[in-house]
Amino acid sequence: xxxxxxxxxxxxxxxxxxxxxxxxxxxxxxxxxxxxxxxxxxxxxxxxxxxxxxxxxxxxxxxxxxxxxxxxxxxxxxxxxxxxxxxxxxxxxxxxxxxxxxxxxxxxxxxxxxxxxxxxxxxxxxxxxxxxxxxxxxxxxxxxxxxxxxxxxxxxxxxxxxxxxxxxxxxxxxxxxxxxxxxxxxxxxxxxxxxxxxxxxxxxxxxxxxxxxxxxxxxxxxxxxxxxxxxxxxxxxxxxxxxxxxxxxxxxxxxxxxxxxxxxxxxxxxxxxxxxxxxxxxxxxxxxxxxxxxxxxxxxxxxxxxxxxxxxxxxxxxxxxxxxxxxxxxxxxxxxxxxxxxxxxxxxxxxxxxxxxxxxxxxxxxxxxxxxxxxxxxxxxxxxxxxxx
Amino acid sequence: xxxxxxxxxxxxxxxxxxxxxxxxxxxxxxxxxxxxxxxxxxxxxxxxxxxxxxxxxxxxxxxxxxxxxxxxxxxxxxxxxxxxxxxxxxxxxxxxxxxxxxxxxxxxxxxxxxxxxxxxxxxxxxxxxxxxxxxxxxxxxxxxxxxxxxxxxxxxxxxxxxxxxxxxxxxxxxxxxxxxxxxxxxxxxxxxxxxxxxxxxxxxxxxxxxxxxxxxxxxxxxxxxxxxxxxxxxxxxxxxxxxxxxxxxxxxxxxxxxxxxxxxxxxxxxxxxxxxxxxxxxxxxxxxxxxxxxxxxxxxxxxxxxxxxxxxxxxxxxxxxxxxxxxxxxxxxxxxxxxxxxxxxxxxxxxxxxxxxxxxxxxxxxxxxxxxxxxxxxxxxxxxxxxxx
Numbered sequence: 001x002x003x004x005x006x007x008x009x010x011x012x013x014x015x016x017x018x019x020x021x022x023x024x025x026x027x028x029x030x031x032x033x034x035x036x037x038x039x040x041x042x043x044x045x046x047x048x049x050x051x052x053x054x055x056x057x058x059x060x061x062x063x064x065x066x067x068x069x070x071x072x073x074x075x076x077x078x079x080x081x082x083x084x085x086x087x088x089x090x091x092x093x094x095x096x097x098x099x100x101x102x103x104x105x106x107x108x109x110x111x112x113x114x115x116x117x118x119x120x121x122x123x124x125x126x127x128x129x130x131x132x133x134x135x136x137x138x139x140x141x142x143x144x145x146x147x148x149x150x151x152x153x154x155x156x157x158x159x160x161x162x163x164x165x166x167x168x169x170x171x172x173x174x175x176x177x178x179x180x181x182x183x184x185x186x187x188x189x190x191x192x193x194x195x196x197x198x199x200x201x202x203x204x205x206x207x208x209x210x211x212x213x214x215x216x217x218x219x220x221x222x223x224x225x226x227x228x229x230x231x232x233x234x235x236x237x238x239x240x241x242x243x244x245x246x247x248x249x250x251x252x253x254x255x256x257x258x259x260x261x262x263x264x265x266x267x268x269x270x271x272x273x274x275x276x277x278x279x280x281x282x283x284x285x286x287x288x289x290x291x292x293x294x295x296x297x298x299x300x301x302x303x304x305x306x307x308x309x310x311x312x313x314x315x316x317x318x319x320x321x322x323x324x325x326x327x328x329x330x331x332x333x334x335x336x337x338x339x340x341x342x343x344x345x346x347x348x349x350x351x352x353x354x355x356x357x358x359x360x361x362x363x364x365x366x367x368x369x370x371x372x373x374x375x376x377x378x379x380x381x382x383x384x385x386x387x388x389x
Numbered sequence: 390x391x392x393x394x395x396x397x398x399x400x401x402x403x404x405x406x407x408x409x410x411x412x413x414x415x416x417x418x419x420x421x422x423x424x425x426x427x428x429x430x431x432x433x434x435x436x437x438x439x440x441x442x443x444x445x446x447x448x449x450x451x452x453x454x455x456x457x458x459x460x461x462x463x464x465x466x467x468x469x470x471x472x473x474x475x476x477x478x479x480x481x482x483x484x485x486x487x488x489x490x491x492x493x494x495x496x497x498x499x500x501x502x503x504x505x506x507x508x509x510x511x512x513x514x515x516x517x518x519x520x521x522x523x524x525x526x527x528x529x530x531x532x533x534x535x536x537x538x539x540x541x542x543x544x545x546x547x548x549x550x551x552x553x554x555x556x557x558x559x560x561x562x563x564x565x566x567x568x569x570x571x572x573x574x575x576x577x578x579x580x581x582x583x584x585x586x587x588x589x590x591x592x593x594x595x596x597x598x599x600x601x602x603x604x605x606x607x608x609x610x611x612x613x614x615x616x617x618x619x620x621x622x623x624x625x626x627x628x629x630x631x632x633x634x635x636x637x638x639x640x641x642x643x644x645x646x647x648x649x650x651x652x653x654x655x656x657x658x659x660x661x662x663x664x665x666x667x668x669x670x671x672x673x674x675x676x677x678x679x680x681x682x683x684x685x686x687x688x689x690x691x692x693x694x695x696x697x698x699x700x701x702x703x704x705x706x707x708x709x710x711x712x713x714x715x716x717x718x719x720x721x722x723x724x725x726x727x728x729x730x731x732x733x734x735x736x737x738x739x740x741x742x743x744x745x746x747x748x749x750x751x752x753x754x755x756x757x758x759x760x761x762x763x764x765x766x767x768x769x770x771x772x773x774x775x776x777x778x
Contacts, residue, residue, distance in 0.1 A: 068696065293682070385689040
């Protein structure tokens with residue numbers, strides 16, 4: 001299933017969890033190139049600082065779940081250097097070839113003794129069939145591994161693969177817990193193309209389920225190419241277009257999986273704002289509705305309480321006439337000209353579906369913005385209130 | 390207990406609730422003057438539009454709980470005129486002397502037949518001892534009435550009273566449900582003084598438990614003076630100072646009661662940001678922490694997970710060095726230079742108190758901002774997810 005040229009591994013290192021694997025490894029041999037996008041949070045974890053500085057040379061990624069290695073000071077940076085050095089020896093690489101990603105509790109250093117002890121077994125278990133174990137080893141409060149896959153045709157008879165794996169959880173917007181994403185491909189796309197597409201793709205997918213900059217200390221998204229697909233390297237043209245489509249498909253699929261696996265989430269709601277005055281206002285309106293706890297609890301309760309949507313729009317900062325707003329739930333004309341349209345029963349039924357779409361037409365301009373959100377259940381609070389969840 | 394010159398009343402009009410009073414009335418005789426501050430939401434309820442236009446002449450206030458009369462179009466405005474007209478006849482006043490306030494479900498018109506039927510009984514039951522019934526009649530999901538009281542000395546031997554009553558609930562920040570506040574005094578303060586002090590007082594108290602503009606469709610705060618205290622009218626000087634102190638005491642007390650009665654709230658947390666670069670950044674930092682669902686669920690669970698505070702600060706937009714931040718919980722030095730200070734057990738114990746203070750020193754400037762927030766319990770979601778809560 002995973003692209004040619006990659007091997008994955010995972011072990012139970014006992015870093016925090018004692019009943020599951022919590023250390024994962026990706027190695028690309030051969031290696032063609034790598035790209036990455038990282039958190040905009042002012043508090044950046046040590047592995048983020050490490051990986052940003054050397055992302056293009058990264059032919060291997062070591063990931064631990066349990067400790068974030070964030071706000072750990074000089075010790076955190078020292079541990080990164082030590083991990084990279086130890087692993088590089090075992091892989092016969094340079095320390096700068098190793099990228100790092102961590103997820104877990106902020107302020108806690110990694111149990112380096114346990115990690116170093118586990119490295120030889122981790123390297124020994126590298127396998128082209130390691131994706132199932134790897135995708136589980138990176139989880140924290142996630143309930144299920146999230147993977148996606150695309151086959152693309154680069155030329156007649158020449159196919160390549162894009163495979164992705166992510167962890168997320170947290171209540172997505174407005175408070176994404178650590179998001180880690182790993183996209184692997186054997187298509188020999190140029191590093192510049194990969195970096196541009198990854199940045200644009202993240203903006204159009206993952207960044208739509210959170211707000212700009214509203215990221216955790218550790219968020220990292222990597223794209224590695226082994227270049228092992230039998231075709232010539234490319235940076236533009238037909239191959240680049242096919243690659244872009246495949247990458248977008250994988251990113252979109254992972255973004256949806258993240259929302260559906262939001263802590264305690266029972267519903268996925270696409271919120272589409274239309275007819276806004278400009279792009280900024282379209283986004284403000286969509287994000288304010290998508291993040292409103294009152295709207296999200298109404299989603300949980302299948303409560304067709306459209307007043308909460310109007311109230312959120314009214315405080316969003318977007319300009320509109322409250323008596324010209326239309327709301328559709330799926331295709332049901334729920335609200336017309338800012339007032340009830342007598343479809344309460346139908347809307348209540350549609351809200352009991354696992355996925356639905358809320359369309360908001362502000363009827364004041366032409367700008368649009370779409371975001372994904374989940375509902376807000378009592379389970380979310382229970383998950384996050386436990387001691388050091 | 391209530392100031393001289395006021396009578397209050399409440400009845401069970403059956404507008405929405407069938408087992409309790411849901412219609413309240415305040416009348417000032419004599420009447421000295423009135424002031425008001427209202428929601429900044431773009432979607433303003435019909436009673437808000439009505440009351441803003443004639444606040445200074447308002448010697449009576451009619452309040453209903455159950456329907457917000459928001460997004461009800463021309464019908465909503467018509468109903469306001471009708472209510473004011475009917476009530477003014479019974480009180481021998483002009484319609485413009487009547488202020489209106491509504492709380493409840495957006496999009497639902499008021500049951501006018503039931504309301505009009507209840508008005509004569511409401512007027513008949515006006516009493517200087519009506520405050521207990523009134524303060525209960527305005528509640529929605531609030532669990533308890535919220536009142537506050539101050540005696541002020543305007544001159545040697547001349548005392549006056551300030552009494553206030555409010556309803557709030559909702560999760561306070563970031564999504565205040567309808568906030569209504571009624572402050573009554575017999576001190577003959579000038580209308581200009583009352584309006585200025587009310588605006589400043591709201592900014593320093595109620596607006597600190599939410600965000601600017603982050604208000605519901607119906608939020609309204611009124612200050613009425615009967616002028617019945619035996620002293621000459623004032624607009625400045627020593628009397629104004631005494632009046633300001635008393636008013637602030639009442640507003641502060643009501644703001645704290647609102648937070649403590651936030652839906653499902655079990656804890657009141659004061660968040661004080663110090664050492665920010667400027668006022669805007671101090672507020673951004675405090676509000677981002679105060680609204681973070683991850684921080685608020687940690688408050689609920691007494692979880693000394695300071696990384697969530699740092700992560701919220703890091704995405705707030707405030708400028709600081711993550712390794713110069715200090716956190717105190719009450720007086721316990723919880724975090725020093727952005728890192729753990731080994732006080733987990735003490736902090737965990739302090740977090741089990743009903744009220745505590747989190748002090749955040751960004752150590753980069755001199756600006757300060759303080760806000761109040763509550764924790765986030767599973768009960769909040771349960772309350773808000775029920776059908777048309």
